[in-house]
Amino acid sequence: MATSLTLKNIVTKLGQGLFVLWAAFTISFVLLQIMPGDAILVRFMDGDMGLTPDAIASIRTFYGADEPFLVQYFQTIMAYLTGNFGNSVISGMPVAQEIMVNLPRTALLAGLGFTGGVTLALIIAVLATLPGFRWIRNLFQAAPALLASVPVFWLGILLIQIFSFRLGLISVIAPGPWERLILPVATLAVPIAAPIAQILLRNIDAFSVQPFAYVARAKGASQRYVLLRHVARNAVLPVLTIAGVTFGELLAGAVVTETVFGLNGLGRLAERSVRNQDAAVLQAVVLIAAFGYVVVNFIVDMLYPLIDPRLRKPQGGNA
Amino acid sequence: MTETLSHSTGPRAAGGSLRRLLQDPFFVIGAAGLSVLLLLTLLAPWIAPFSPDEGDLFSIEAPPGDGHLLGTDEIGRDVFSRLLYGGQVSVLIGLSAVAVQLVIGISLGAIAGYFGGLADAIVMRLTEIVMCFPFYAIAITLAAIFGASVWNVILIIGILHWTGLARLVRGEFLSLRERDFVRAARSIGVSRTRIIFRHLLRNASGPILVYATLAVANGILAEAALSFLGLGVRQPQASWGNMLSAAQSMRVLSYQWWLWIPPGAAIVLMVLSINFLGEAFQRVLNRRPAAPVADLVSRRGWRARLPVTKGSENG
Numbered sequence: 001m002a003t004s005l006t007l008k009n010i011v012t013k014l015g016q017g018l019f020v021l022w023a024a025f026t027i028s029f030v031l032l033q034i035m036p037g038d039a040i041l042v043r044f045m046d047g048d049m050g051l052t053p054d055a056i057a058s059i060r061t062f063y064g065a066d067e068p069f070l071v072q073y074f075q076t077i078m079a080y081l082t083g084n085f086g087n088s089v090i091s092g093m094p095v096a097q098e099i100m101v102n103l104p105r106t107a108l109l110a111g112l113g114f115t116g117g118v119t120l121a122l123i124i125a126v127l128a129t130l131p132g133f134r135w136i137r138n139l140f141q142a143a144p145a146l147l148a149s150v151p152v153f154w155l156g157i158l159l160i161q162i163f164s165f166r167l168g169l170i171s172v173i174a175p176g177p178w179e180r181l182i183l184p185v186a187t188l189a190v191p192i193a194a195p196i197a198q199i200l201l202r203n204i205d206a207f208s209v210q211p212f213a214y215v216a217r218a219k220g221a222s223q224r225y226v227l228l229r230h231v232a233r234n235a236v237l238p239v240l241t242i243a244g245v246t247f248g249e250l251l252a253g254a255v256v257t258e259t260v261f262g263l264n265g266l267g268r269l270a271e272r273s274v275r276n277q278d279a280a281v282l283q284a285v286v287l288i289a290a291f292g293y294v295v296v297n298f299i300v301d302m303l304y305p306l307i308d309p310r311l312r313k314p315q316g317g318n319a
Numbered sequence: 320m321t322e323t324l325s326h327s328t329g330p331r332a333a334g335g336s337l338r339r340l341l342q343d344p345f346f347v348i349g350a351a352g353l354s355v356l357l358l359l360t361l362l363a364p365w366i367a368p369f370s371p372d373e374g375d376l377f378s379i380e381a382p383p384g385d386g387h388l389l390g391t392d393e394i395g396r397d398v399f400s401r402l403l404y405g406g407q408v409s410v411l412i413g414l415s416a417v418a419v420q421l422v423i424g425i426s427l428g429a430i431a432g433y434f435g436g437l438a439d440a441i442v443m444r445l446t447e448i449v450m451c452f453p454f455y456a457i458a459i460t461l462a463a464i465f466g467a468s469v470w471n472v473i474l475i476i477g478i479l480h481w482t483g484l485a486r487l488v489r490g491e492f493l494s495l496r497e498r499d500f501v502r503a504a505r506s507i508g509v510s511r512t513r514i515i516f517r518h519l520l521r522n523a524s525g526p527i528l529v530y531a532t533l534a535v536a537n538g539i540l541a542e543a544a545l546s547f548l549g550l551g552v553r554q555p556q557a558s559w560g561n562m563l564s565a566a567q568s569m570r571v572l573s574y575q576w577w578l579w580i581p582p583g584a585a586i587v588l589m590v591l592s593i594n595f596l597g598e599a600f601q602r603v604l605n606r607r608p609a610a611p612v613a614d615l616v617s618r619r620g621w622r623a624r625l626p627v628t629k630g631s632e633n634g
Contacts, residue, residue, distance in 0.1 A: 016444065023448045028457070035464050138344070145345075145598050149536065149591035151543045154583040157566050165573065202601075245450070255455040256544055259567075270456040271548065274463050282460060289453035297447075 013301055017294040024290040025080070025283075029073055032279040076283070086280040090273075095284045098269060103288065106265035109257070110250040112181065113188025118243075120189055121196035128201055129227060141201060148194035152253055156187040156260035184261045188253050192246050196239055203235035210234075237307060240300050251289045339603045346603075349595030356589050360406030369397035371404040372555045383577050390577035392565065402581055405557035409539050409589070412473050412558070416538035417531050419477025424484025425520070425527070431485070432492025433515055442489070446482040454479055455544070462550040469558075472551045476541045480534065487530055491523035525604035532597035536590045543586050559586050 051059075060066045067075065079086060085095035128140035160183060163169045170179055207213060208231050216226045255267035266285055273281040340346045359366065368388070369375075374395035383390040389398040431442035458475050465471045495501060501518050509518075539559075545551035546560025547567075554561060559582045565571050566579035 016447070019444060020447045020451055023444070024451055027448065028452070028460075031457070031460055031464065035460065142345070142595075142598075145594040146591060149540075149587050149594050151540050151547075151563075151583065151586050151590075153544060153547050154563060154566075154579075154586065157572065157579060158583070161572065251453045251456075255453075255459075256548070259548065267455070270453070271459060274456075274459040277463070282456065286453060286456055289456065290451040293451040 017298055021290055025287055028286040085284045088278055088281045090276045090278045095280050099284055102266045102269045106254050112185045116185050116189030117192025120193035124197040125200035144194045144198035147190050152191055153256045153260045159183045184257050187257050195242055199242055200235055204231055207231045207234045336603050343599040345595045346599035349592045352592030360403055363403035367400035367403045369400045371401045371557050389581050401557040405559045405562055408558040412542045413535040413538035415473040416476035417534045420481040420484050424481040425488050428485035428488025432489035446485050450482045459550050467550055467553045469552055472542055476538050484530055492519050495519050495522050529597055529600045536593040539590055
């Protein structure tokens with residue numbers, strides 16, 4: 001799937017991205033509508049509040065929850081287009097405000113986790129290519145499979161157990177703002193590192209036996225030079241693809257990580273909203289995640305031709 | 320995008336593959352680990368010392384020892400027995416979720432890859448839509464709609480995880496359908512279904528097997544996470560995931576290691592064994608991108624270059 005940086009291509013990609021966003025919005029809207037019960041019942045049906053059915057009906061009218069399905073759908077779309085995400089029924093706050101509070105936290109966590117994951121993957125890949133004892137090499141080649149086998153939340157628990165409870169290195173009670181992030185970031189980084197390291201290793205293996213690598217070596221280039229200049233450049237491309245896909249997993253992982261470490265963020269907001277059936281908030285979270293995914297993949301698509309000159313030609317051959 | 324990642328399989332003599340599998344340390348370790356774990360869970364009714372659901376009110380949260388190999392949980396149920404039975408549920412979910420993925424992924428991927436054009440565009444947009452959903456946000460919404468049960472967990476994982484498979488199959492089909500043996504088959508009037516099943520699908524079976532193996536592992540992990548969040552398999556039925564949800568309590572984390580270490584370790588061992596198998600399949604079944612020089616110097620000699628079309632024209 002060669003991409004090239006022609007205007008037509010960019011416009012097509014943008015169009016596809018918008019379509020995917022719209023579809024994601026519509027599907028999640030339908031799903032949230034058929035979710036049994038709703039936030040208004042969860043919040044206001046409490047007997048202690050002593051609200052009459054009439055009062056609840058008027059609350060319903062206030063939130064626009066009594067309109068027919070299609071009317072609500074178009075109202076919500078129009079509101080989203082003007083940047084109005086509605087109000088959370090549970091907290092009463094505008095959804096946009098809840099998102100603005102939680103998004104930076106998750107973004108920071110995800111950003112650090114992603115950087116950490118890529119770094120870890122690179123370290124593993126480099127160590128595995130070093131000439132050395134056979135068993136060390138095998139150990140690092142087995143590393144991706146091992147990292148991919150640990151449930152994220154269990155890893156989190158294990159890290160808390162080791163570093164906070166046993167070694168007492170990281171305070172559980174009142175950690176500093178950065179101290180608080182160390183373990184969650186480590187937890188997020190491991191599952192991200194696994195697939196990237198796997199692809200890197202596989203590609204380094206495959207590309208170091210390609211003709212161009214042999215030629216370079218025959219001309220007298222050192223092993224390290226060939227690895228860095230010829231092999232690494234080729235091995236990095238597929239990693240970019242994985243990076244795009246991984247972004248979705250980061251947000252997904254955030255739900256679990258934030259739950260385990262008791263951090264606030266989008267993931268926990270989503271989980272809380274499901275429990276309270278707060279559809280307005282969930283809708284926004286899903287759309288933001290979808291938006292992030294689409295944007296990251298758009299950037300990745302645009303980056304391909306910059307990294308691989310073969311993809312720059314308008315016709316573009318297959319890589 | 321997938322094309323850069325996956326490499327088509329050249330069918331090789333089955334005997335050769337098997338021999339190479341048996342020589343692969345990943346395969347040996349993975350197969351051994353998996354067999355032991357599967358035997359333990361499948362033989363649970365005979366091995367388990369206690370019933371998995373019956374609590375012993377006289378020994379609540381008892382540490383290991385004293386008849387209970389791995390202690391008891393908060394209502395006095397034997398952890399070891401629950402671990403054995405919970406393994407059955409985890410394996411069932413992993414395998415069934417992959418079956419769902421295989422059905423959806425192969426059909427859509429085959430349609431996209433074989434017919435191309437509009438069909439391809441529709442399928443690709445569909446996969447993008449599913450991929451851009453944040454897994455847990457949608458999974459917990461679906462769990463809230465359909466309720467938490469084993470079958471719903473299978474459906475949720477299957478419905479949300481088929482995209483990789485569809486893209487893989489599509490990529491394989493795209494590259495295979497222009498190969499000479501497929502063109503030849505088409506030109507002598509072999510029917511479309513026969514081409515799809517006998518020629519394309521068969522030749523794509525290596526990468527599919529690799530992917531499906533890893534998908535079982537991911538299914539088990541997804542079950543664990545969903546159940547941990549309380550949205551997967553419901554108590555009293557045991558699963559490795561919902562046994563771990565006990566670990567959300569600080570008291571358990573601090574003092575009762577036997578409640579959260581064994582199920583976690585069981586998941587890691589099971590998933591690791593499966594991942595090792597997948598890695599071994601990948602090495603043995605999936606050809607690397609064409610590497611003429613390497614093939615010429617490899618121990619298998621020139622024969623390694625030949626098998627691209629061998630054995631696949633018998634349509």
